[in-house]
Amino acid sequence: MERYLTPNEQQQLLNAAYRVNDPLAQRDYHIMAALLHSGCRITEFSLITLGDTFDALKTGYLFIPRENRKGGKRDHKVFVTKALRLHLVALINLNGSQLSSDPLVPGRFGQPLTVRNYQQRIRYWAKEACR
Template sequence: MRRYFPESEQARLLNAAKACADPLAQRDYHWMAALLLTGMRIGEFSRLTVPQVALALRVGWLVSRPEDCKGKRGNEYAVTMPLRTHLQALLSLADRQYDGNGRPEPLVPGRFGGHLTPRSYELRMKHWIREAGLDERASPHWMRHSRGMNIVRRSRAQSPGMAMKVAQAALGHASLKSTGVYLNLSREELAAELQAVDGGRLKKRQARALAEEMGVA
């Protein structure tokens, strides 16, 4: 099963939330975009705090604490201009950096003031997935895979190997083997290429059968 959003579906998902003027929808739009631009795991993203992100905007790197990351290894994310826009928007929705007891406020708070839970992120994203008419089996982790696919396909690196290294560093993969999946040809890409070669429309069923025969994921 495909576990990422092609670029057209990424746009549909984000636009579904962006088009809604409700403040909650705007919050969802910005955190979904931030997930797509960092490739963060949802558990790691859910632990971000207002001071942490404010510092990231000053120094240009968003640094996660080791205890909030898989494998207990801290991750770093370059704050590109698009990511900066969404992080600034999330900060503008926050009332303050610290609570009355000096504890950092969560970047995205839940109903009762604590961090929005990974399960709540999943439910909010499911809502927008339905609104956009996308695969309802999708989860926030698809944003991470989408980030990897975007890097490999958009990279200006002169070789696939270098593009993979960029993706490996960006996603914090310990092994390059974990990143190799993003070089796989998708069924959509296979169908498009065959249509271009044959000069005609290839039926979806035929493209799927050929992809399965070739072992293409």
Template sequence: MKRYLTETEQRQLLLSAKRTADPLAQRDYHWMAALILTGMRIQEWSRLTSAQVRLALHNGWLVSLKEHCKGKRHANDYLVTHPLRQHLQALLALSDELAAHLELSDGQMQPLVWGRDRNGVAGALSVRSYEARLKQWATAAGLDGRISPHWLRHTRGMNIMRRSRGKDALRVAKLALNHQSLRSTGIYTQMSREEYENEIRIVDGGRVPRRFARAIALSQGAA
């Protein structure tokens, strides 16, 4: 099953939030765009603080703590490109605006994206809330309701494979997604094959998916 967004679907998703005149919608627009631009895992993203983002805007690299990364073996880093910078600046401004009306407890770090727990206490937006908000915007955009934040990570990998003009797009994707080996990144070549098959079916008017055609042909050959 396809677990990423095409170029058209990305535009639909982001515009569904961007065109909504509501502070929460604008917040969601910026974090959805940022996840597509970084491919960061949602558990990792949800732990980002305003302090980390300020440092990233100054240094040009967004670095997440290793204890917040998968496997907890090393810190991940993401290049702050111009598009990503714009979204991070917008999220930081929204975070600062809300923080000005709240009293942070001693030692509490200001999150990049604010949310509330079940008791109404302000803190970082939870992973479950990210999932719910993404599904809400996907539904509004007429997209697959099974979408999850991890789809945006796969979308980052696919965007690199589609758009890269270098000789080794797969290695670029590996570094961008902080994969330990190319074996993990190889999934995006399979996804590219899926896109190719879909386009060829549209061009030629095919009706039967390749895997089904193979199964039919093999079963007939064995008969």
């Protein structure tokens, strides 16, 4: 079983959310694009705070501490490309908070969006892309 998307499938997925003029769809578009450009796992991405993002935009590297990584053996740095920078800035702008300890993508009660919610949103857009 293949567990990756071809470049064409990636573009179809992103276009499905990009075409919809809705704040939630735009948030999902930027999340999916940031995941694709960063190569982060959903769990790693869900634990990124606004402070982590501000630091990444300053230094050019998104720092993922070992306790947020699968296996927890090593810290990791993700190079912030122009494309990734664009989506991180958009997610900051969509976030109502400016506290560095708050999650980059908050859920309903200010906690980080859960991994299950990420999965459900991506599954929704995958179905929309296939229509």
